[in-house]
Amino acid sequence: MHWSKVGAATARDEEIMAWAASADAIVLTHDLDFSAILAFSNNNKPSVVQIRAEDLNPDKIGAHVVSAINQTRSELAAGAIVSVDPVHARLRLLPLQR
Numbered sequence: 001m002h003w004s005k006v007g008a009a010t011a012r013d014e015e016i017m018a019w020a021a022s023a024d025a026i027v028l029t030h031d032l033d034f035s036a037i038l039a040f041s042n043n044n045k046p047s048v049v050q051i052r053a054e055d056l057n058p059d060k061i062g063a064h065v066v067s068a069i070n071q072t073r074s075e076l077a078a079g080a081i082v083s084v085d086p087v088h089a090r091l092r093l094l095p096l097q098r
Contacts, residue, residue, distance in 0.1 A: 017038075020045075020046035021043065021045040021046045025046055026046060026047045027048045028065075030051045030052075030056060035083075038095075038096060043094065044078070044094040044095045045094070046079075047082075051085075052085040053084075055086075061084070075091055078093070079093065080093050081096070
């Protein structure tokens with residue numbers, strides 16, 4: 001579900017994160033701010049899948065993102081950040097340790 005079906009386009013990242021945590025949703029983003037919010041909050045929800053690629057065309061990165069989500073399904077359900085680039089996927093469990 002795209003955020004525009006849930007909230008205002010002008011919503012702050014913190015509002016999106018709070019909604020996702022309460023809805024037990026996973027945030028799929030290209031924005032690094034969502035991981036930073038989790039790092040400072042010390043929360044274990046919501047999980048974030050962060051796409052780290054210049055070309056966001058689904059034909060280029062989509063299969064890799066879907067594969068990473070499928071491979072980390074249980075970790076995402078428990079609380080995790082998955083960073084996906086065109087070659088690798090990196091998993092970090094939540095809460096992030098400082």
